[in-house]
Structure formats: structure tokens, C-alpha cells
Amino acid sequence: MSGAIVNVRHLARSFGGKRVLDGIDLDVGAGEFVSLIGASGVGKSTLLKIVAGLDQPTSGTLRIHKPGKPAEVRMMFQEDRLLPWRTVLGNVILGTKGHEADGVDILCAIGLGGRENEYPSVLSGGQRQRTALARALLHQPDLLLLDEPFGALDALTRAAMQELLSSLLRESPRTVLLVTHDVEEALLLSDRVIVMRSGKIARSLSLPGPRPRARGDAELARLKEELISSLLHDEGAPAPSNAARLERALQPHD
Numbered sequence: 369m370s371g372a373i374v375n376v377r378h379l380a381r382s383f384g385g386k387r388v389l390d391g392i393d394l395d396v397g398a399g400e401f402v403s404l405i406g407a408s409g410v411g412k413s414t415l416l417k418i419v420a421g422l423d424q425p426t427s428g429t430l431r432i433h434k435p436g437k438p439a440e441v442r443m444m445f446q447e448d449r450l451l452p453w454r455t456v457l458g459n460v461i462l463g464t465k466g467h468e469a470d471g472v473d474i475l476c477a478i479g480l481g482g483r484e485n486e487y488p489s490v491l492s493g494g495q496r497q498r499t500a501l502a503r504a505l506l507h508q509p510d511l512l513l514l515d516e517p518f519g520a521l522d523a524l525t526r527a528a529m530q531e532l533l534s535s536l537l538r539e540s541p542r543t544v545l546l547v548t549h550d551v552e553e554a555l556l557l558s559d560r561v562i563v564m565r566s567g568k569i570a571r572s573l574s575l576p577g578p579r580p581r582a583r584g585d586a587e588l589a590r591l592k593e594e595l596i597s598s599l600l601h602d603e604g605a606p607a608p609s610n611a612a613r614l615e616r617a618l619q620p621h622d
């Protein structure tokens with residue numbers, strides 16, 4: 369199976385006196401897709417940034433490895449972070465030399481063939497995120513880190529992006545760590561869902577069967593209710609009565 373292996377041991381991160389991550393132990397296997405969910409502020413993005421090398425732990429260790437070669441790690445964020453003065457292709461191959469042909473190929477693969485020379489300002493939100501995904505995939509990362517990548521998209525575009533990601537991973541398996549507020553997204557896409565609470569891993573839930581799972585699957589709906597209910601409990605909110613309404617409550621607010 370292709371993809372990097374991630375080993376996190378006793379990882380802690382404090383900001384000032386505040387401990388945001390507290391003794392995280394996490395192993396992600398090659399080609400495994402793991403989602404991190406949890407109430408706002410429990411440390412999900414901090415953990416992802418440390419795995420990306422964008423932040424350092426206060427204590428503990430992180431190992432990312434792949435037999436035979438150094439692991440390539442790429443991250444994608446909720447904001448597309450495209451440079452408005454560069455073309456679509458220019459953004460995809462940013463910081464590289466001689467990758468034009470690869471950039472064109474990956475843009476074709478994600479449905480943006482022929483749009484190489486346009487500027488980000490003329491793209492829709494979904495097309496901008498596709499461009500950001502193409503940039504992340506250009507170097508065939510062994511580990512893909514996704515921080516709420518589809519969180520700002522409308523429901524239909526988000527579903528299309530989830531399917532695109534699934535099909536790209538089917539063609540080229542790689543290890544993925546996804547932070548999401550969308551419990552259904554985590555259940556559809558992942559092999560395993562990690563629930564974080566107060567800087568710790570509260571639960572690790574291995575999901576049955578191959579991914580992606582069918583939307584509307586009865587077992588998925590049951591797990592979604594259960595997870596949302598336990599997440600709301602973390603925030604001290606009342607017992608759930610309606611999954612959709614409760615899920616909206618978990619989305620970040622402006």
C-alpha cells in the first residue's frame with residue numbers, strides 16, 4: 369500500500385500556560401484515511417500543523433516515514449490560498465521548475481483541463497479548491513493533510529469535492545489526515561474517525577467496509593447521530609433531537 373506511516377507519541381503543545389494538546393498517541397498506517405473531529409478549540413488544527421511541520425510540539429515525538437525514500441507531505445486549508453496574480457497553472461506549479469506538463473495533467477484529472485491560463489478571480493469556490501487540491505497533489509504526496517478543505521463550500525459542491533477526492537485516492541492511494549467539522553464527511557471518507565476532547569484523543573472509531581461509504585447508509589446515519597450526540601455532550605449542550613440542526617450547530621460561525 370502506498371503512503372507514509374505516521375507515529376505520534378506523547379505529543380503535547382502549550383501556548384503560554386495553556387495546554388492545547390495533552391499526551392497524543394496516534395499511529396496512521398500507509399494508505400489509511402483518518403479524520404479528526406471534535407468541538408471547536410480541542411486542538412485538531414494544532415495537531416495537523418505539527419504533523420505538517422508548521423508548528424513544533426512542546427514535548428513528545430512525531431515520525432513520518434516511508435520505506436525507501438523521504439516522505440513527501442502536503443497540506444491543504446479551508447481557504448484556497450491561491451495567488452491572484454498567478455494563473456491557475458502558475459498556482460499549481462508554484463515554487464517548482466519544469467512541472468508545467470505535470471500541472472496540466474493534474475488539472476485535467478480534477479476537471480479543470482483547459483482552464484490553465486485563467487486567473488483565480490474568474491473561478492468558482494469549488495474550482496478554486498480544486499486548484500488548491502491540484503497544487504497539493506502535484507508532487508504525489510505520501511501524506512496529505514487536509515484542514516477543513518471543503519468547509520467553505522456549499523453542500524452540493526462539497527459533495528462533488530468529496531467524490532473527486534475519493535476517486536483520486538482510489539487511483540493513487542496515499543495516507544490522509546483530515547480535520548473536519550462535518551461528521552458525515554468524516555464517516556463517508558475515512559477508514560477511522562478520531563474524536564478529540566480537550567487536547568486528548570477521546571475515541572478512535574474504525575469504520576466498517578470499504579470507502580467511500582454510500583450516503584444514506586443506515587449504519588452511517590446511526591453513527592452520525594451517535595457522534596454528534598457525544599460531541600454536543602462535550603460542549604455541554606442539550607441532548608440531540610435532530611441531526612441536521614445539531615450538525616449546523618457544530619459548524620464554525622463567522
Ligand SMILES: Nc1ncnc2c1ncn2[C@@H]1O[C@H](COP(=O)(O)OP(=O)(O)OP(=O)(O)O)[C@@H](O)[C@H]1O
Pocket residue numbers: 383388406407408409410411412413414415620
Ligand atoms: N499560535 C497560537 N497561539 C496561541 N494560542 C493558540 C495558537 N494556535 C492555537 N491556539 C489555541 O489552541 C486551541 C486549539 O486551537 P485549534 O485551532 O487547534 O483548535 P481546533 O480544534 O482546530 O478548533 P476549530 O475546530 O475551531 O478550528 C485554541 O484555544 C486556540 O486559541
